[in-house]
Amino acid sequence: MKAIETFQLPTAAKVNYINAEYGLKSWLLTRDHKRIALLYLGSISFFFFLGGLYAMFIRLELLTPQGDFLSSATYNKVFTQHGIIMIFFFLIPSIPATLGNFLVPMMIGAKDLAFPRINLLSWYIYMLAGIITIYALLAGGIDTGWTFYAPYSTTFSNSYVIAAGLGIFINGFSSILTGLNFIVTIHTMRAPGMTWFRLPLFIWAQYATSLIFVLGTPVLAITILLVAFERLAHVGIFDPALGGDPVLFQHLFWFYSHPAVYIMVLPGMGVVSELIANFSRKNIFGYKFVAFSSMAIAVFGFLVWGHHMFVSSQSVYAGMIFSFLSFAVAIPSAIKVFNWTATLYKGSISYDTPMLYALGFIGLFTIGGMTGLFLASIAVDVHVTDTYFVVAHFHYIMVGGTLLAYLGGLHYWWPKISGRMYPEGWGRFSALVIFVGFNLTFLPQFVAGYLGMPRRYHAYPPEFQVFNVLSSAGASILGFGLLVPAIYLVWSMRYGKHAEANPWHLPGLEWRTASPPPTENFLVTPVVTWEAYEFAPPEEMQVVGKFRDEVVSTE
Amino acid sequence: MQTSWIPFIPESASTVSSKVDALYFYLSGVTLFFTLLISGVIVFFVIKYRRRSPFEIPRPIAGSHKLETMWSVIPFIIAMSMFAWGAQIYFENSRPPKNADEIYVVGKQWMWKIQHSTGQREINELHVPLGRKIKLIMTAEDTIHSFFIPAFRIKEDVLPGKYTTQWFEATKAGTYHLFCAEYCGMNHSGMIGSVIVMQPAEFDNWLSGNVGQQSPAVAGQQLYQSLGCITCHGANGEGGRGPALVGLFGRKVDLTNGQSLIADEAYVRESIENPQAKIVAGFGPIMPTFQGQVTPEQLIQLMSFIKSLQVTGAPAATAPNPKLIPSPAPSAAPNRQ
Numbered sequence: 001m002k003a004i005e006t007f008q009l010p011t012a013a014k015v016n017y018i019n020a021e022y023g024l025k026s027w028l029l030t031r032d033h034k035r036i037a038l039l040y041l042g043s044i045s046f047f048f049f050l051g052g053l054y055a056m057f058i059r060l061e062l063l064t065p066q067g068d069f070l071s072s073a074t075y076n077k078v079f080t081q082h083g084i085i086m087i088f089f090f091l092i093p094s095i096p097a098t099l100g101n102f103l104v105p106m107m108i109g110a111k112d113l114a115f116p117r118i119n120l121l122s123w124y125i126y127m128l129a130g131i132i133t134i135y136a137l138l139a140g141g142i143d144t145g146w147t148f149y150a151p152y153s154t155t156f157s158n159s160y161v162i163a164a165g166l167g168i169f170i171n172g173f174s175s176i177l178t179g180l181n182f183i184v185t186i187h188t189m190r191a192p193g194m195t196w197f198r199l200p201l202f203i204w205a206q207y208a209t210s211l212i213f214v215l216g217t218p219v220l221a222i223t224i225l226l227v228a229f230e231r232l233a234h235v236g237i238f239d240p241a242l243g244g245d246p247v248l249f250q251h252l253f254w255f256y257s258h259p260a261v262y263i264m265v266l267p268g269m270g271v272v273s274e275l276i277a278n279f280s281r282k283n284i285f286g287y288k289f290v291a292f293s294s295m296a297i298a299v300f301g302f303l304v305w306g307h308h309m310f311v312s313s314q315s316v317y318a319g320m321i322f323s324f325l326s327f328a329v330a331i332p333s334a335i336k337v338f339n340w341t342a343t344l345y346k347g348s349i350s351y352d353t354p355m356l357y358a359l360g361f362i363g364l365f366t367i368g369g370m371t372g373l374f375l376a377s378i379a380v381d382v383h384v385t386d387t388y389f390v391v392a393h394f395h396y397i398m399v400g401g402t403l404l405a406y407l408g409g410l411h412y413w414w415p416k417i418s419g420r421m422y423p424e425g426w427g428r429f430s431a432l433v434i435f436v437g438f439n440l441t442f443l444p445q446f447v448a449g450y451l452g453m454p455r456r457y458h459a460y461p462p463e464f465q466v467f468n469v470l471s472s473a474g475a476s477i478l479g480f481g482l483l484v485p486a487i488y489l490v491w492s493m494r495y496g497k498h499a500e501a502n503p504w505h506l507p508g509l510e511w512r513t514a515s516p517p518p519t520e521n522f523l524v525t526p527v528v529t530w531e532a533y534e535f536a537p538p539e540e541m542q543v544v545g546k547f548r549d550e551v552v553s554t555e
Numbered sequence: 556m557q558t559s560w561i562p563f564i565p566e567s568a569s570t571v572s573s574k575v576d577a578l579y580f581y582l583s584g585v586t587l588f589f590t591l592l593i594s595g596v597i598v599f600f601v602i603k604y605r606r607r608s609p610f611e612i613p614r615p616i617a618g619s620h621k622l623e624t625m626w627s628v629i630p631f632i633i634a635m636s637m638f639a640w641g642a643q644i645y646f647e648n649s650r651p652p653k654n655a656d657e658i659y660v661v662g663k664q665w666m667w668k669i670q671h672s673t674g675q676r677e678i679n680e681l682h683v684p685l686g687r688k689i690k691l692i693m694t695a696e697d698t699i700h701s702f703f704i705p706a707f708r709i710k711e712d713v714l715p716g717k718y719t720t721q722w723f724e725a726t727k728a729g730t731y732h733l734f735c736a737e738y739c740g741m742n743h744s745g746m747i748g749s750v751i752v753m754q755p756a757e758f759d760n761w762l763s764g765n766v767g768q769q770s771p772a773v774a775g776q777q778l779y780q781s782l783g784c785i786t787c788h789g790a791n792g793e794g795g796r797g798p799a800l801v802g803l804f805g806r807k808v809d810l811t812n813g814q815s816l817i818a819d820e821a822y823v824r825e826s827i828e829n830p831q832a833k834i835v836a837g838f839g840p841i842m843p844t845f846q847g848q849v850t851p852e853q854l855i856q857l858m859s860f861i862k863s864l865q866v867t868g869a870p871a872a873t874a875p876n877p878k879l880i881p882s883p884a885p886s887a888a889p890n891r892q
Contacts, residue, residue, distance in 0.1 A: 073741050145738045151715065152698040156664070156740055240716025246699055247714070280604070281611075286618040311701065312712045313719045316649045320642045327634040331627055338626040339618075341593055344600035348611045351601075359597060366593050370586035373634065377582060377641030379575050379648075383708040386701060386736040447563045450579070452705025454736045457744035461732065505609075535612050 007109075007512050007522040016419065016516040031116035032519055037102035038417070039123050040093060045486070047089035047130065054082035056479065059441075059472040067459035075458040076143040077159065083146030088168050089130055091402055092260065095267035096178055096213075097126070099409045100206045102417060104182055106510040106517065107200050109191025109526040114184040122177040125170060133167030136160040145456060147257070148223075150238030150249035154230040161231060165224045172217040175263075179213025182206050191509070193528035197291075200508060200532050201277075201284060204291040205270025208298035212259045212266075216302070220256035223249070250312055254305035262301040265397055266294055268361065268405030269336055275358035275408050276340045278506050280347030283533035286339045293332035300329045310381045319378055326376035333369050337362060352504075353427030357408025360435045364400025368393060371446065388467075389449025392442045400438055407434070407485065414489065415503045419516040420496030426488045433481035440474025507534055568727040568752065569707035574644050576708075581640070585633060651722035655690035658683075659771060659855045662693065662700035662713040665742035667733065668852070672859065673762060674770035679748030681733060683725055684758035690722040692820065694851045701737035704750050710736055715851070718820035725752040775860025778853055782845065792864040797842060798835040801864045809836040823858055 017034045027035060057078045061069045070078065101119065105112050113119050136142055142164040144153040153161050186207050190199070226237050227249070236242030238249040277284045284290055306314060306322030314322075340362055349355070371393040375381045384390065414422050448467035453460055460468070502511040507530060513522050567573050604613075658681070661668040669677045683689050693702055693713040702721070703710040706729075711721040735746035753761060779785060784797075792800035798808075803823070809815045811834045816822060825832050827849065830842035849857065 067744070072744065076738075076741065076743070143740070147738075149699060149738070152738070152740060156698050240714070246716075280613075281606075282613055283615045283617075285616060286623050289618070289623050310645075311710050313714055313717060316646065319645065323642055324638055327638045328631075330634055331631050334630040335623070335627055337593060339623075341596055341600070342622065344597065344604060346613055346616065347600070347604045348606045348613045349601050349604050350606045359601065362597060363590070363594050366590050367586070370582075370589060373586070373637055374579070374582050377578065377637050379571075379641045379644035379708075380579055380582065381641075382645065382710050383575055383579075383705070385710065386703070450563065451565045452703070452732060452734065454703065454734045454744075456738040459744045461747075533615075535615070 007509075007524055007526045015518060016514060017519045018419070018516050020519050029120075031112070031120055033101050033105055033113045033116065033119055034417075034517065034519075034521075036119050036123055037098050037100075040097040040101060040126070043123075043127060043130065044090050044093055044098065047085050051082055051085035051090055052479065052482070054078050054085065055475065058082060059475040061458065062460070062468040063472050065460050065462040065465050065468075070458070072458040073143065076145075076456070077141035079456060080142050080145050081137055084133065084142070084164060084168065086398075087146055087260070087264075088171050089126075089133065091264045091398055092175060093126065093178075094264075094402065094406050095271060095409065096182070096206060096209055096263075097122075097174075099202075099271065099406070099413060100182065100209075100267060101178070103413065103510055104185055104203060104206055105189070106416075106513070106521050107203055107508060108186065108189060108194050109509050109522065109528060110185060110189040111520045111522070113181045114189055115181050118177050119181055122174040122181070125174040125177070129167045129169075129171035129174065132170065133164055136163035136167060139163065147253060148227060148249075149253075150227060150230070150246050151240070151244070154227055154237075155239045155241070162228055165228055169221050169224045172221050175213045175217050179210035179217075182210040183214065186210075191526045191528055194509075194526075195528075197288065198528060198530075198532050199291075201273035201287070201290055201294075202267075202270040205266045205273070205294050208294040209263055209266045209270075211298050212263050212301065216256045216259040216263070219252060220260075223252040223256065226252070247309070247312055247314065250309050251305070254308045255302070258305040258308065259298075259301045261394070261397065262297050264402045265365075266297060268402040269294065271405040271409035271412075272340065272358045272361050273336075274508075275354050275412060276343050276362075277533045278412075278504060278508070279352060279355035279358065280344050280349045281535045282343050282345075282347040283531070283535070284339065285342035285345070286335075287532065289335055290339050293335045296332040297329065300325065300332075304329050307376055307381070308385075310378050311385055323376055323378045327373065330369060330373060330376070333365075337366055337369070351428070353422070353424060353431055354408045354412035356428060356431040356435075357404050357411065360431065361401060361404045361408065364396055364404065364435075364438070368396030368400055371396065383452075384449050386455055387449035388445040388453045388455055391455050392445035392449060395442045395445075399442070404434070404438075407431075410489070411485075412504075413510070414492070415499030416510055416515050416517065418493050418496070419499050420492045421499050421503065422485075422492045422496060423488050426484060430481050430484035430488075433484070434478060437474050437477030437479070437481050441471050441478050442474070444468075444470040444474075508532075566706045566727070566729070566731065567708075568725055568729060568731060569704075569709070570724045570726055571644065571648055572706065572708040572726075578637075578640050578644065582637060585637075648722070651690040651720055652688050655688035655722050657690050657692055657859075659852075659859075660691050660693040660702060660713065661696060661852055661855070662702065662735065662739075662746075663696040664698065664740050665735070665746040667702070667735075667746065667748055670771055670852075670855070671762070672770065672772070674773075675762060679733070681748070681750045682758060682761055683750065683752055684755040685725050685728050685752050687755065688722060688724045690720055692855070693719050693721070694855070696851050698739050699737050700735045700739050700746065703734040703736035704731060705734070706731035706750070712737055716824075718824065720820075725750075728752045728754060771856045771859040772863040773860075774853075775856035775858070775863075778849070778857055779860055782849070784857075787842070792861065796838075798838055800861050803864070804862050810834060811836050811838075820858060823861065824854055827854065827857065 017032055061075055139160050141159055142161055143159045144157050144161060186203060229235050230237045234242060236244040238244040238246050273284055273290055304322060304326045306318055307326040310319050411422055411427055444467040448464050453464045499515045501514050509526055564576060567576055657672050659670045667679050669681050695713045695715045697715060700713040701710055702713050707723045709721050709723055711719050713719060729752055731750045733748040733750050735743060787795050787797035788800050789795050803818045806818050807815055808818050828846040829844060831840050834840050
């Protein structure tokens with residue numbers, strides 16, 4: 001019988017990347033992409049918790065129509081800071097900086113990223129940005145909304161716009177460096193035999209995301225600089241009282257921030273492609289279509305920013321062109337959903353926690369994507385833009401999409417990352433709770449939005465209360481569901497069952513080395529002789545596809 | 556305040572609202588269909604093809620160009636139908652009808668100031684007659700606001716230093732929400748009001764019960780004199796050293812740089828605040844700037860005066876009450892922090 005090739009020692013090695021060195025210094029000065037991924041994991045979890053606290057305050061305030069829990073000034077800061085923390089300090093770095101950092105070299109058979117020192121630098125930049133932003137929050141907060149619309153942000157707001165803007169400006173460089181690192185690594189460091197079309201789809205998604213990081217983030221940096229310039233030096237750029245144009249700000253801001261939506265969701269799509277294929281033991285249906293649709297989304301995502309501005313006084317014809325392009329960019333996403341679904345056909349589908357997250361993702365992403373069509377359709381957008389319909393839509397993409405994919409990926413690769421198994425029962429339970437809580441939170445907001453409830457309202461007319469109460473009830477279930485994995489994942493690092501090298505019996509390169517992996521990932525340079533998602537070599541098909549890693553471990 | 560008899564749909568009270576709802580139903584139907592289709596197929600596959608033995612390896616399936624083409628082309632066609640429908644409603648309503656009654660709206664932190672062309676002012680309330688076309692000409696004194704009437708399914712941002720318009724024709728008497736939809740600072744959620752749709756006779760009654768206020772055109776005429784526009788543009792806008800203003804709105808204007816444009820609110824505003832930007836052919840760049848000297852409301856008054864100048868020569872502006880109230884002292888430029 002032929003074994004699947006592994007690139008690890010026949011007996012489990014005692015030394016891995018976690019216990020290779022001890023001490024704070026060995027972590028803070030590490031150049032190991034896996035350790036840097038853990039540094040990121042710790043920091044983004046902190047920011048996620050902080051952003052979640054703000055969400056809790058929002059949902060508490062909106063339980064009643066009167067603004068009775070927080071003052072309106074405080075409420076405005078709370079929703080602004082929820083957005084800034086969640087978008088810039090959690091969602092954007094989430095999958096790329098943790099799972100991507102850990103897995104890009106492992107999945108392509110490299111020892112590390114192309115620029116290990118730059119990788120560590122990107123984490124320090126992220127932390128510096130985070131500290132400056134936390135300073136802005138503690139000093140008095142910021143109340144412009146995460147969108148920083150001028151001239152409110154440049155002239156009227158009396159809050160810490162410059163400090164928070166500086167935090168986001170600096171944070172952008174960490175994104176750019178990560179993106180640059182991934183692009184160079186994927187181009188130059190693939191193992192022998194790892195051709196472009198043998199790459200796991202997670203890598204294609206990271207590659208597409210990195211392109212947006214590198215091309216889009218500088219525009220955000222420029223925009224923030226201009227805001228600071230106008231606010232400090234009173235140079236008229238956006239404020240008409242100084243001779244500026246406020247709509248120019250919106251063009252610049254959305255030129256980055258719409259592609260940023262794809263920065264947040266593309267890596268999630270990459271994770272889901274892995275989960276769907278691996279947990280149904282089927283090669284992904286239409287591999288090239290899924291891979292190229294990521295690239296199409298990355299490119300065409302730069303051409304649709306104007307759909308955020310249908311009522312901004314943009315010209316009628318510009319509006320129609322942006323509407324057309326927005327409908328067009330929906331097609332690659334639809335292609336992905338159909339291919340994921342088709343992959344399940346005649347598969348061998350397991351109900352492990354990561355798969356539950358992936359299936360939840362497809363359902364919620366479908367709703368999130370389809371409601372995006374309402375917003376691309378100008379006449380309907382005029383009515384629902386700046387209402388809770390939009391809030392519900394992007395939470396379906398960001399939470400129902402990205403967060404679920406992130407959690408699914410975290411569970412899937414947890415044995416590899418930590419060397420321990422998470423408790424499967426608790427995993428399934430919390431995945432289910434999160435799914436129910438999420439829908440109860442955000443489904444009513446579609447209705448409230450079409451009925452006309454504007455977003456960013458501290459107090460609201462009483463007829464909207466029923467939807468807000470449902471939403472707040474859902475949010476508490478969602479919050480509980482998210483606490484459970486936070487507890488058991490930390491618990492499992494010490495008490496979890498030891499993980500095998502390949503606990504899921506999968507062919508990917510990252511599973512062909514020890515769990516946790518040694519610092520150099522593979523003890524011998526892997527040579528790739530198989531296609532992506534080739535669940536057993538063809539000559540083994542008649543041996544009912546038994547995976548050979550148990551054979552290897554006894555060799 | 557009010558919902559329609561269809562669940563989860565707000566009251567439909569304008570000529571456009573039922574069109575938007577129809578498209579919304581179509582979009583909702585397609586969304587429901589695809590969500591149920593995808594989830595149904597997933598649930599079916601997940602149950603039917605569940606893992607029965609830990610070692611089973613299903614036979615790989617390569618994919619199918621036929622299927623890929625099908626599920627690219629069909630969604631594209633559906634998406635284009637949504638695009639065309641949405642764009643058509645939007646385009647039809649993007650140009651206000653010529654015969655619409657004009658109402659001026661000024662947004663400021665945190666209130667809506669509204670003035671009818673006959674002079675009546677209101678704050679956070681907008682009284683309109685049923686079945687008549689109403690055009691709103693809107694600007695802001697400070698930051699960006701957005702004038703949103705859910706029952707009419709209309710919304711347009713209200714910007715400082717710029718005039719935006721939207722229009723509607725109410726089809727149902729009643730009181731409806733008016734919201735500011737663009738976040739504008741501390742009391743954003745307090746920048747709300749009502750739109751009151753009245754029977755035309757009732758509305759005329761309401762109008763005549765609110766007399767005693769100067770129409771914007773008359774106030775504009777006074778400004779026209781006090782600011783000294785009269786010296787170059789003539790007492791009745793007939794022109795002189797400066798170009799004639801009679802019948803200016805909607806007319807083609809040739810500029811010294813060889814370009815030409817159709818005079819509208821944005822052009823007139825720019826010519827008052829920054830006269831050197833566009834010089835009319837045959838005239839010199841002699842007009843001083845009035846930036847910071849006229850408030851957005853005064854700009855609206857000047858414009859309504861210019862609009863009232865008929866081709867016959869004499870101003871047609873008449874106040875409902877001939878007793879003129881002195882216009883308020885021009886306040887300094889809008890509050891800036």
